Amino acid sequence: xxxxxxxxxxxxxxxxxxxxxxxxxxxxxxxxxxxxxxxxxxxxxxxxxxxxxxxxxxxxxxxxxxxxxxxxxxxxxxxxxxxxxxxxxxxxxxxxxxxxxxxxxxxxxxxxxxxxxxxxxxxxxxxxxxxxxxxxxxxxxxxxxxxxxxxxxxxxxxxxxxxxxxxxxxxxxxxxxxxxxxxxxxxxxxxxxxxxxxxxxxxxxxxxxxxxxxxxxxxxxxxxxxxxxxxxxxxxxxxxxxxxxxxxxxxxxxxxxxxxxxxxxxxxxxxxxxxxxxxxxxxxxxxxxxxxxxxxxxxxxxxxxxxxxxxxxxxxxxxxxxxxxxxxxxxxxxxxxxxxxxxxxxxxxxxxxxxx
Amino acid sequence: xxxxxxxxxxxxxxxxxxxxxxxxxxxxxxxxxxxxxxxxxxxxxxxxxxxxxxxxxxxxxxxxxxxxxxxxxxxxxxxxxxxxxxxxxxxxxxxxxxxxxxxxxxxxxxxxxxxxxxxxxxxxxxxxxxxxxxxxxxxxxxxxxxxxxxxxxxxxxxxxxxxxxxxxxxxxxxxxxxxxxxxxxxxxx
Numbered sequence: 217x218x219x220x221x222x223x224x225x226x227x228x229x230x231x232x233x234x235x236x237x238x239x240x241x242x243x244x245x246x247x248x249x250x251x252x253x254x255x256x257x258x259x260x261x262x263x264x265x266x267x268x269x270x271x272x273x274x275x276x277x278x279x280x281x282x283x284x285x286x287x288x289x290x291x292x293x294x295x296x297x298x299x300x301x302x303x304x305x306x307x308x309x310x311x312x313x314x315x316x317x318x319x320x321x322x323x324x325x326x327x328x329x330x331x332x333x334x335x336x337x338x339x340x341x342x343x344x345x346x347x348x349x350x351x352x353x354x355x356x357x358x359x360x361x362x363x364x365x366x367x368x369x370x371x372x373x374x375x376x377x378x379x380x381x382x383x384x385x386x387x388x389x390x391x392x393x394x395x396x397x398x399x400x401x402x403x404x405x406x407x408x409x410x411x412x413x414x415x416x417x418x419x420x421x422x423x424x425x426x427x428x429x430x431x432x433x434x435x436x437x438x439x440x441x442x443x444x445x446x447x448x449x450x451x452x453x454x455x456x457x458x459x460x461x462x463x464x465x466x467x468x469x470x471x472x473x474x475x476x477x478x479x480x481x482x483x484x485x486x487x488x489x490x491x492x493x494x495x496x497x498x499x500x501x502x503x504x505x506x507x508x509x510x511x512x513x514x515x516x517x518x519x520x521x522x523x524x525x526x527x528x529x530x531x532x533x534x535x536x537x538x539x540x541x542x543x544x545x546x547x548x549x550x551x552x553x554x555x556x557x558x559x560x561x562x563x564x565x566x567x568x569x570x571x572x
Numbered sequence: 573x574x575x576x577x578x579x580x581x582x583x584x585x586x587x588x589x590x591x592x593x594x595x596x597x598x599x600x601x602x603x604x605x606x607x608x609x610x611x612x613x614x615x616x617x618x619x620x621x622x623x624x625x626x627x628x629x630x631x632x633x634x635x636x637x638x639x640x641x642x643x644x645x646x647x648x649x650x651x652x653x654x655x656x657x658x659x660x661x662x663x664x665x666x667x668x669x670x671x672x673x674x675x676x677x678x679x680x681x682x683x684x685x686x687x688x689x690x691x692x693x694x695x696x697x698x699x700x701x702x703x704x705x706x707x708x709x710x711x712x713x714x715x716x717x718x719x720x721x722x723x724x725x726x727x728x729x730x731x732x733x734x735x736x737x738x739x740x741x742x743x744x745x746x747x748x749x750x751x752x753x754x755x756x757x758x759x760x761x
Contacts, residue, residue: 308686451739454719455602461619461688465606466726468734545597561726 264399265333265497266377272333273375273383276326280314284323288314292373298382298565301391302460303409303555305350305361313384317365327369327385334383334394339495342408345424346390348417349410353388362388380570389555391460394496395566401500403492404560407460411545411553413528425554428542431488432531436519438481439472444523446472453520453530456543456557466561469534471518474511482512489515489533492540492558511536528554537562598623598685601630601714604721609707609750610729614695616660616669616709617725624685626717631682642676651691657713660695663705669693702754704735708747715744722746 277285290297290312302309316324332340347364354363366387373381380397389409395402410424423429439447449470458465474482486508493504508515514536521529521544533540539559562568602621607614622630634642634650651671660667673692681687711720720743724734731753739746 304686308681308684451741451743453721453743455597455604455721457604457606457721457723461690462606465617467606468724468726468737470737 265401265499266396266399268333269330269383269394269396269497270375270377270381272326272330273371276323276330276369277371277375279320279323279326284314287312288370289374290370290372292379292381292570294372297370297384298372298393299463301384301386301393301407303389303391303407305388306366307361311368311386313368313370315365316367316369316387330369330383331385333497335496336494336498336501339501342424342491342495343385343390343392345422346408346410347387348422349412349415349424350388350390352415352417353411380566382565392495393565395569397566397569400503400566400569401496402504402560402563402566403496403500404558404564404566405463406492406495406558407556408492408495408558409553409555413552413554425491425542425556428488428491428556429528431484431491432519432529432542433525435481435484435488435517436523438478438484443472443476443481446476447517447519448523449518449520451520453532453543455545456541456555457532458539458541458559459543459555459557463564466539467534469516469518471516471532471534473513474515474517474535475513477517485515485517485533486512489538489540492556493538495558507537508535511538597621597719599625599717600719601626601717602719602721603711603713605709605711606723606725607707607709607748608725609727609732609734609748611731611752612699614660614662614667614698614707615672616658616693616695618691618693620654620689620691620713621687622682622685622714623717624683626714627683627685627687630714631679634676634682635679640679642679647674647676650689654691654713655693657711658693659708659710659712661708662695664708667695669695700752702752704749704751706747706749708745710745712744718742718744720744724748724750 277288280288297312300312316327319327331343335343347367350366351363354360367385367390368387370384371381372384373379375381378398380395383392383394383396385392386407389411391407392403393406408425413425414421414423416422436444436447457467474485477485486505489508490501490505493508494501512535515538516534518532519529520531521527523529528544530541530543537560539561540557542554542556545553545555600623602623604619606617608617633653634646636646636649648671651674655669655671658669660669670693671691672694673690675690677687677689709722711718711722722739722743724737727734733751735749735751737746737748
């Protein structure tokens, strides 16, 4: 693909307008995300993304009734809403905002269009695969607390190209918190997860967090014996340390430091971190990547659990401006249920750009 | 459960969140400790999340009058029970733990296996002397079903350096080796 090419994108509403039933929504997910095989979305390199995202947000808001707008919009100083996110499904955790299941088809399409504007193609694919995993869970358990309808979108602050605002999209196993401030933006803190971690859809095997497994295993395999002694923690880590509810906390890094890695290993480490930092719009991802590169020698990688290929294990990436954890859940078959967290200890919710 | 109130809580919880068999931690009690070490204070911030299958037993130790509510006195009593299951030693000397903050979720959330109890304990016998130290911690609360996490917080003070952290396999026992520089120790007096 020509990185300089201006890509064109069929509108999400046009795509979804052809969909008549909820079952066909799965096909839309495939078309828009899971089967994404090339340039579909318009994200010009170097172009500040805030304008596109704010425009898509305003397009969504324009489809809403006054009551829905009130549900969707929160004051930027609403700390409770800013921090109202969780790994849990609806019921055990009460979300606010617009529930996808309460929206009309055009409104749902506008939400998807907003996500295509705010996320990279890879990020959109990952997010849709997580949502679809939850739909699979709804169908297999028959429980209404799961599924595509139980995701919420909200805005903390009015969409703007100059003032800071926060776009939230989340539900069970997903919490995207994208703070935008002028030309800058951050995904921190956000939560991705999956249950089932692998499923079949339209004849395809889908693993929403599969690249994380592949890349972490590749990085582990690349370590020599001495490096592995440093990287592998000698104890079990059976859950996220700084998961939901741990805002503002930081922990001492452990494992192997980036300065002890080879150039190729550091590249692998950055590629692995990219599974989180590349979720938002490419321009935001590039800025974050540059920041991580600048600090890579002070970025740590730690592993806990089995080291055999195909086994699921805990790992953590920690640097001055990044905190990532990947934690399989449960003992019976940890590969079926995975939680992750992405944080930036220096810039949670973009506070660097707006906090007094 | 011995009362209608407790049964009502349980029914509400089961209606809201039957997470058993859905992959969430159900038979275990997650207890995540982050230790903050600063020249003038050592604090333990512990999040307790009982799984749905152990939540009833945990709640029975909190909600003494079985009214489905956690009164401040009930919370304080549970925190005291819990404190006795914790041991903190600095350079082999036992440290007293004092509860400084406690947040209990609604009982329905606890019974559903989704509620998080957040407790913060402060340790006495400070300020620290300059030089190397070892802080040792042990958590025996609900041993057998406990899933433990134990981590040192990144120090805010540049005069504290975490040298090494050690844990046993399940992280119910851990040690933090750290040093405090002379300059800071003198300034702290």
